[in-house]
Amino acid sequence: MEFYPGYQYLVTKAEVRKNSALSFQKAITVDGVFLRCRRCNTKFLKSENQLPDGRHYCRACMAFGRVTSSHYLGVLPLANPKKKTVDLIFCGQLTAAQKKISQGLVENFKQQRASLVYAVTGAGKTEMLFDLLHYCLAKGLSVAFCSPRVDVCCEIQPRLQAVFPKLEIGLRHYGAKPYQPTSLLVCTTHQLLYFKAAFHLIVVDEIDAFPYAGDQRLHFAVNNALHKTGSCVFLSATPSETEIKAAQKTGGLFCLPARFHRRQLPLPKLIRIKTQKLPLSYRIKKKFLSQVMQLLQHNHLLLFCATVQQVLAMEKFLKMELGDVAVGSVHAADCERQTKVKRMRQNKFQIFCCSTVMERGVTFANVSVLVFGADHLIFTQATLLQIARRADRKGDFSNSEVVFYFTQMTNAIRKTLQTTKNLNQQAKKAGLLNEM
Numbered sequence: 001m002e003f004y005p006g007y008q009y010l011v012t013k014a015e016v017r018k019n020s021a022l023s024f025q026k027a028i029t030v031d032g033v034f035l036r037c038r039r040c041n042t043k044f045l046k047s048e049n050q051l052p053d054g055r056h057y058c059r060a061c062m063a064f065g066r067v068t069s070s071h072y073l074g075v076l077p078l079a080n081p082k083k084k085t086v087d088l089i090f091c092g093q094l095t096a097a098q099k100k101i102s103q104g105l106v107e108n109f110k111q112q113r114a115s116l117v118y119a120v121t122g123a124g125k126t127e128m129l130f131d132l133l134h135y136c137l138a139k140g141l142s143v144a145f146c147s148p149r150v151d152v153c154c155e156i157q158p159r160l161q162a163v164f165p166k167l168e169i170g171l172r173h174y175g176a177k178p179y180q181p182t183s184l185l186v187c188t189t190h191q192l193l194y195f196k197a198a199f200h201l202i203v204v205d206e207i208d209a210f211p212y213a214g215d216q217r218l219h220f221a222v223n224n225a226l227h228k229t230g231s232c233v234f235l236s237a238t239p240s241e242t243e244i245k246a247a248q249k250t251g252g253l254f255c256l257p258a259r260f261h262r263r264q265l266p267l268p269k270l271i272r273i274k275t276q277k278l279p280l281s282y283r284i285k286k287k288f289l290s291q292v293m294q295l296l297q298h299n300h301l302l303l304f305c306a307t308v309q310q311v312l313a314m315e316k317f318l319k320m321e322l323g324d325v326a327v328g329s330v331h332a333a334d335c336e337r338q339t340k341v342k343r344m345r346q347n348k349f350q351i352f353c354c355s356t357v358m359e360r361g362v363t364f365a366n367v368s369v370l371v372f373g374a375d376h377l378i379f380t381q382a383t384l385l386q387i388a389r390r391a392d393r394k395g396d397f398s399n400s401e402v403v404f405y406f407t408q409m410t411n412a413i414r415k416t417l418q419t420t421k422n423l424n425q426q427a428k429k430a431g432l433l434n435e436m
Contacts (some may be wrong), residue, residue, distance in 0.1 A: 002022045002055045003019065003074070004074065004076065004077060004179065005075075005078045005181065005198070006033050006076070006077075006078055006142065006195050006225075007075070007076075007181075007194060007198065007200070008039065008073050008074070008075050008195055008196045008247075009073070009074045009075070010067060010072075010073065010074075011071065011072050011074040011423060012071065012178065013072065013184075014069070015072075016074060019074065024072045024073060024074065024075070024345070025072065025073055025074055026038065026071075026072060026105070027067045027069070027071035027073050028056055028057075028058065028068065030046075030059040031043060032243040033045065033046065033047070036425050037060065037430055038057065038066055038073055039058070039061050039064070039067055039073060040061040040212040040220065041216070041224075042058055042059075042061070044058070044059070046055075046158040047341050051068065055069045055070050055175055056068065059073065061193060063174075064190075064194065072090060074197070075196045077197070078197070078227065080263060081139055081140035081142075081227075083138060083299045084137075084138065084170060085194075086134060086137045086144065086164060086167060087167075088130060088131055088134045088164065088165055089162070089385075092127060094124070095124075095260055096128060096189075097256055097258070098123075098124055098127065098128050098256070098260065101119075101128050101254040101256060102128045102129075102256055103131070105117070105128065105129065105131070105254070105345070106132050106135050107130055108231070108251075108252055109132055109136070109231055109233075113135050113160050113231060113250060113251075114231050114232045114233070114234070114236065114247075114250065115231075115232075115233045115235070115237070115252040115254060116125060116234045116239060116244070116246075116247035116252055116254065117234070117235045117256070118236060118244060118253065118254065118256070119235075119237060119257075119358070120237050120256065120258065120423060121237045121255075121390075121393065121395070122259040122260070122363075122392070123256045123258065123259050123260060124259075125205075125235050126160075126261045127158040128155065130163055132201070133164075133184070133203075133231070134274045135163075136200060136201045137183055137367035139199035140183075142198060142199045142200050142232075143185070143199060143202075144184075144185045144186075144187060144195075144201070144202045144203070145160065145184065145190070146187050146188060146189045146192060146199070146202065146203065146222075147189065147202045147204070147206050148188065148209045148210065148218070149209060150173045150174070150188060150362040151341075152174055152205060152360065153171060153187060153188055154171070154173075154338070155362065157169055157171045157186040157365075159365075160184065160186065164184065165184055167182075167184060168183070169183075169184045169185070169186060170182035170184070170186065170187070170191065171185075171187070172187040172188070172191045173187065173190075173191065175390070176207060188216045189204065189211075189212050189222065190211075190218065190221070190331065191377075192221040192222055193217070193221045193337070194223070195221075195224070195229060196224055196225070196414060197224075197225070197227045197416060198227065199225055199226060200235065200317075201231065202222055202225060202232045202233075203232070203233045203234075203235065204233070204234050204235065205235045206235065206236065206360055207235065207236045207238060207278050208236050208237075208238045208382050211358060214231070230250065234247075237385065237389060238305070238381070238386065239380040241376075242364075251333040254381065255424040257279070257423040257424075257427040257430070257432065258427035258430070258433055261392075261397075262432065262433050264427070264428075265392075265423055266369075266392055266400055266401060266402045266412075266420075267390070267417070267420055267421065268388055268401070268402040268404050268417055269401065270404050270406065271291070271397070271403060271404045271406075272405075272420075273288075273406070274407065275407070276372065276407060277316050278310070278313040278314060278317050279320075280317070282288060287300075288405070292318075292351070292370070293322075296325070296350055296351070298368070298399040298400075299366045299398055300344075300349065300350050300357065300366060300367050300368075301352070301367065301369075301370060302354060302364070302387075303318075303351055303352065303353045303368050303372060304351050304355070304371045304387050305353060305354070305355060305367070305372050306355075306372075306373045306378050306379065307378075308331045310355060310372070310373065311355050312329060314329070314353045315327055315353045315357070318350075318351055325350050326348065326349050326351070327341070327349065327350060327352075327353065328340055328348070328351070328353070329352070329354065330344075330347040330353075330354050330357065330358065331354065331355040331357055340352075341358075344364060345364060347370050356383055356387075357431055359383055359386040359387050359390075360423060361404060362390075363371060363393050364390065364393075365393075365394050366395055367390060367391060367397045367400065368391055368399075368400050368401045369387060369401070369403070370398075370402075370403045370405065371384065371387055371402075371404045371405065372405045373405065373406065373407075373410075374410075374412075374413055375406040375407055375410045375413065379410075379412055381411070381412040381415045381416055381419070383412075384404070384413065384416040386414055388402045388416065404416075413433065
């Protein structure tokens with residue numbers, strides 16, 4: 001077996017004896033009345049998760065290969081980094097605010113201080129990382145860029161590859177090919193469970209997104225995969241108050257309340273309807289279709305629904321009512337998801353009905369956003385903020401609008417409206433907006 005530095009292998013005691021260069025530990029250890037998995041840090045009772053032969057196993061990370069009490073976790077330590085020439089090709093221009101954050105991230109990394117970039121979607125978070133990534137890569141350091149969402153990883157990898165064209169950039173998510181080391185790895189946060197002390201810099205995008213938010217296994221995976229001399233950069237458009245305050249205390253908070261194009265964030269328009277049952281009744285249908293057609297005058301439309309069933313019902317309804325309009329749909333279980341997203345980018349759909357799978361990680365030019373059933377429990381404040389930020393992300397001003405249809409007012413809707421107003425006020429006060 002070939003061992004790559006930083007990658008965590010499941011090995012037997014015999015294999016450990018054969019490889020003196022490996023650093024290893026028991027895969028499952030005793031922790032009082034509990035057992036603890038050293039790969040994902042999950043604790044469980046000794047009486048649980050036991051095989052017929054008496055060995056224990058971890059159920060929490062079974063998808064990554066079964067860890068048993070007879071296994072060891074073996075890691076080949078990283079070699080000393082060697083400086084190298086790395087070409088950075090970026091034709092864009094950072095704004096003064098972006099440049100300040102970009103320089104701050106490099107300084108924080110030099111001091112081994114974690115950073116939180118709290119910036120609205122479309123503010124150019126990825127572009128602000130280029131200088132830091134280049135600094136680390138030129139020093140021969142190992143870098144991981146991870147996100148909870150596969151879609152985000154699949155979009156980020158080619159963008160980074162274009163910026164560092166002579167560098168091999170890896171991409172790993174569930175079902176990926178066997179691991180091959182690269183200087184820069186783009187991966188889902190789950191993939192970090194395979195690593196230990198492997199990366200000098202770990203960038204974690206969308207820290208508020210499922211499944212990273214609230215999953216302590218993934219937080220452990222990030223810390224475990226970080227080299228002792230390294231640090232993390234966390235990115236979010238909707239971080240929690242706890243995360244913001246923690247970053248403020250350490251001097252690691254960077255906030256950018258405006259987008260690079262210096263336009264205000266579109267303020268959601270609220271429309272109350274009596275029922276959300278499809279097909280809509282005559283009076284509601286007439287007003288709803290009129291609203292849809294008005295939005296289509298300037299842009300294509302991302303139409304979000306709360307459930308997969310509603311997505312499909314909305315697609316069927318709109319196709320029946322608007323025969324000349326190209327309508328498509330997508331959801332998490334859609335096997336043609338990547339193809340459909342590509343077609344949407346090619347302007348093949350005028351209306352794209354979607355579930356929350358499209359709430360983040362994708363950018364379309366010239367789209368407005370409509371949320372049908374914005375009062376559904378699935379539409380949290382963070383989700384509604386992310387969805388609303390799909391509008392007016394790139395390109396010239398196109399009258400992009402955001403519309404929320406709802407039956408009952410919720411705190412999530414109310415707070416989304418207030419947060420958007422507050423961010424626009426902060427951006428205006430800081431001189432980050434152009435007069436429209």
